[in-house]
Amino acid sequence: MFARWGAAVHRARWTVLISTLVITILGGFWGIGVFDRLTQGGYDDPNSEASAAAAVAAGALEGQAGDVVVMYRPSEGRSLDDPEVAAAIMENLADLPSEQVESAVSYWHTGMPQFVSDDGTVGLAVIGLVGEDDDEKLTAYEEIAEDLIVDEVSTQVAGGVVAEHAIGHRAEQDLIAAEIVSLPIVLLLLIVIFGGVVAASLPVVVGGLAVFGALGLLHLIALFTTVNVFAVNVASMLGLGLAIDYGLFVVGRFREEMDSGRGPAAAVRRSVATAGRTVAFSAVLLVIALSGLMLFPQEFLRSLAYGGMSAVALAALLSLTVLPALLGLLGHRVDKLSLPWLVRRRQRSTGEGWRRLADGVMKRPGLIAVPIIAGLVLLGSPFLNAQFGMPDERVLPADDPARIATEALKADFPQMGGDGIQIVLQGDGAAPDEAAVGGYLAEVSEVASIDSVAPTGASDEVIVLEAQVDGDPFGDLANQAVRDIRALDAPADAEVLVGGITAANLDSLDATAEMLPWMALLLVGATLILIFLAFGSVLLPIKAVIMSILSLSATFGTLTWLFVDGHGSGLLGVTPMPMEAGIIVLIAAIVFGLSTDYEVFLLSRMVEARAGGATTEEAVRTGLVRTGRVISAAALLLVVVTGAFAFSGIQMMRFIGVGMIIALILDATIVRMLLVPAVMKLFGDAVWWAPGSLRRLQERVGLSEVEKPEDDAESVPSDHESAGDAGRRTTDRGASTS
Structure with a gap:
């Protein structure tokens, strides 16, 4: 032949x-x-519970969650509350084009304590990008990447889109x-x-x-x-x-x-x-x-x-x-x-x-x-x-700006780092009962290796919780925490979906x-x-x-x-x-x-x-x-x-x-x-x-x-x-x- x-x-x-x-x-x-x-992307199973949790949470947190997180550190001698610093950052965020940016909230807009570091030297801005999928959001980020820099303010940009x-x-x-x-x-x-x-x-x-x-x-x-x-x-x-x-x-x-x-x-x-x-x-x-x-x-x-x-x-x-x-x-x-x-x-x-x-x-x-x-x-x-x-960010070289920014975000703002366990409570036609959710939250906090758990957003029918775990998100402790949370009984009249990077990996x-x-x-x-x-x-x-x-x-x-x-x-x-x-x-x-x-x-x-x-x-x-x-x-x-x-x-x-x-x-x-x-x-x-x-x-x-x-x-x-x-x-x- x-x-x-x-x-x-x-x-x-x-x-x-x-x-x-x-x-x-x-x-x-x-x-x-x-x-x-x-x-x-495409590393997770699209038919998994973690993927379903991410989809429900994305719908519930629309306008509340960000694709890009910007960390601003004023130059030496200035503070986050300096009027000139605040004005420069807010003006910069306001000037971002609406064709690429869907939302932009920051410490200077809200005064929320979770948007400032423990030592008070770094403030956050959370930006939502326009796009139906990751590729469209990636394109949007490429258009605004240079526009995020503020003069005389040290700027680090992190987030999943930035790493991608x-x-x-x-x-x-x-x-x-x-x-x-x-x-x-x-x-x-x-x-x-x-x-x-x-x-x-x-x-x-x-x-x-x-x-x-x-x-x-x-x-x-x-x-x-x-x-x-x-x-x-x-x-x-x-x-x-x-x-x-x-x-x-x-x-x-x-x-x-x-x-x-x-x-x-x-x-x-x-x-x-x-x-x-x-x-x-x-x-x-x-x-x-x-x-x-x-x-x-x-x-x-x-x-x-x-x-x-x-x-x-x-x-x-x-x-x-x-x-x-x-x-x-x-x-x-x-x-x-x-x-x-x-x-x-x-x-x-x-x-x-x-x-x-x-x-x-x-x-x-x-x-x-x-x-x-x-x-x-x-x-x-x-x-x-x-x-x-x-x-995760560790696949990039140690001196890559995206990796440095992500590691800094996880160190100063662990709740924003994306390593937590995401818990989605979805009601049947209405939001889950508050008392039942409170009891469920207490049960989650008792799970071994869970440091903290708190709500991160809600809609008419959905409540999203975020649980923080000690150590590597792919380590044995984090894996066992996901299994333990999934084994808990759901609150009355609610469905529980456990997601996040650890659950997606499992x-x-x-x-x-x-x-x-x-x-x-x-x-x-x-x-x-x-x-x-x-x-x-x-x-x-x-x-x-x-x-x-x-x-x-x-x-x-x-x-x-x-x-x-x-x-x-x-x-x-x-x-x-x-x-x-x-x-x-x-x-x-x-x-x-x-x-x-x-x-x-x-x-x-x-x-x-x-x-x-x-x-x-x-x-x-x-x-x-x-x-x-x-x-x-x-x-x-x-x-x-x-x-x-x-x-x-x-x-x-x-x-x-x-x-x-x-x-x-x-x-x-x-x-x-x-x-x-x-x-x-x-x-x-x-x-x-x-x-x-x-x-x-x-x-x-x-x-x-x-x-x-x-x-x-x-x-x-x-x-x-x-x-x-x-x-x-x-x-x-x-x-x-x-």
């Missing part, structure tokens, strides 16, 4: 190349408009910085790997097209549903990284086939049949893995699925169309602009190092496998005590935990089926799943140790805080898919050798010699691309970047190069076994590629190369990458 596809692409190479490029580039230019449609604005701005900056940093480094590494500029540039071109085209797909998706701002970052990271990895596989195999004496047509056909098949399997597994995010109700996770699936699918499509077409057009010219010293070094390379490694591992497989498995389990152990929470975790088994079933089931159909073995897919689980557990344990427990937080420049469960699910999907990608590439060469009559030990050795360098290079390139996000100003993206680096290093070295050969040696010939009925099914499906004897005509010079060029081909080209 893949051989036929490669032959078809070569025959229509000009048509394939031009049409695909035009569609991708035009779609990418149109896709730039996606940045105007990206949203923030800061996160979105930094996300866009990180995206640009990551690509500016990673692309030149990747190109240099590819030049070293391939020994030439032309061959090295092909994966980078495909990577750039994949990222650009993914913007068009995301823009199309954003026309119909919500897309979070981080979807673009995920699309960029995966699109660029995987397209470069896929390009490495395909270009490396093409050069190997050309080195063996085949002409461009036969080389393209064989490259797509082998490396292209690996690319297709990798992309299908990754898309299936990322589609598992669609099972969860949180819009944030769905957005990451949109970005990841778009990028992966496009990276694979371009690697199976544009790249083979370019290779067919270039032929032996793929090695133009080669660097002689790199070519000579590659020509001298015999793979002896990988052969010695394979022999050493298979000589004492048990001594290799047992310590590695024990070490991976030990690395994963910290994850058993992980804490989970939703993004509800989101419950929704995530409910769907995790289904996602795990999807990942494991897809891996078992596809690897079986690829290789016709029962044990190989089971082994692949177990290896992926070990890699994942070790990665999550290390991330917990670093980001939650805080070991090395100073070196990483992060604030220890609970992990966002959605990011864990995303990393699980990506790492599971990528680990299977390297597994398929490694096993493909082992199965080829086995089909040629090699023993199990010889097949393992051949697979490692043929793919060890390529897998290591692919992992290194992906580390560079994803590692650029490890320097992000947003802790969530830094978490993803560091997590990908850890996972890739563990998987491409310890697991694939040591543990897999050791386990296969221990299994022996049983590793290839499958019941006859299943093997016949696998053969009928036709996903395996059996190498057929090539026609001599396929090795003669094509119409794009002279006989002299063909003669020089094997002397001018460096050794194959795989």
Whole structure:
């Protein structure tokens, strides 16, 4: 199937190349408009009790609650009640445009004590923005942000909309910085790997097209549903990284086939049949893995699925169309602009190092496998005590003005910080009975770890209470307080809804935990089926799943140790805080898919050798010699691309970047190069076994590629190369990458 596809692409190479490029580039230019449609939020379960509480409270507190909180501190020698200070602030608030500002109340309007700090040096203004949703309010804030500054008065601006604005701005900056940093480094590494500029540039071109085209797909998706701002970052990271990895596989195999004496047509056909098949399997597994995010109700996770699936699918499509077409057009010219010293070094390379490694591992497989498995389990152990929470101001750098302002607000005005437990009492056609509410309020105040509870607003049918809790809003005390409040009996003739950031996080975790088994079933089931159909073995897919689980557990344990427990937080420049469960699910999907990608590439060469009559030990050795360098290079390139996000100003993206680096290093070295050969040696010939009925099914499906004897005509010079060029081909080209 893949051989036929490669032959078809070569025959229509000009048509394939031009049409695909035009569609991708035009779609990418149109896709730039996606940045105007990206949203923030979506981390909670929209069907949860906490979401219902937030919706009811927003309606009841309309005009009473603010989207932006401004803290004013007069200059030294002046007080909050200084007439000039009061006049300047009130005039500033009055001049805010009504097109963006719905309401503005302050200490100077009301004289309310909750609008002034305990030491009397800071006064508050609470501003409500015009807008039906968070995106419209974010736009409104951008219009007035500079207008909130008052001369000779220190001004700090906090609030959920302000934090969202800061996160979105930094996300866009990180995206640009990551690509500016990673692309030149990747190109240099590819030049070293391939020994030439032309061959090295092909994966980078495909990577750039994949990222650009993914913007068009995301823009199309954003026309119909919500897309979070981080979807673009995920699309960029995966699109660029995987397209470069896929390009490495395909270009490396093409050069190997050309080195063996085949002409461009036969080389393209064989490259797509082998490396292209690996690319297709990798992309299908990754898309299936990322589609598992669609099972969860949180819009944030769905957005990451949109970005990841778009990028992966496009990276694979371009690697199976544009790249083979370019290779067919270039032929032996793929090695133009080669660097002689790199070519000579590659020509001298015999793979002896990988052969010695394979022999050493298979000589004492048990001594290799047992310590590695024990070490991976030990690395994963910290994850058993992980804490989970939703993004807050701590995801921003410590010196970010929005974070500084929010931390100051929580310190001086805890009731305004947004960390409290929101309790909504909703009557049936009328406000709840005052006496019953008073009794209920007294019960809430008796709940362990509740510092205080007080009304924050009301309407005809609704009363909103706010309970303050000691410590981290995602800590055990706060979580238990929410559970205890929900367990209380509601006042007579009233319905109680408990919300706030702690309750929203608990509800989101419950929704995530409910769907995790289904996602795990999807990942494991897809891996078992596809690897079986690829290789016709029962044990190989089971082994692949177990290896992926070990890699994942070790990665999550290390991330917990670093980001939650805080070991090395100073070196990483992060604030220890609970992990966002959605990011864990995303990393699980990506790492599971990528680990299977390297597994398929490694096993493909082992199965080829086995089909040629090699023993199990010889097949393992051949697979490692043929793919060890390529897998290591692919992992290194992906580390560079994803590692650029490890320097992000947003802790969530830094978490993803560091997590990908850890996972890739563990998987491409310890697991694939040591543990897999050791386990296969221990299994022996049983590793290839499958019941006859299943093997016949696998053969009928036709996903395996059996190498057929090539026609001599396929090795003669094509119409794009002279006989002299063909003669020089094997002397001018460096050794194959795989």
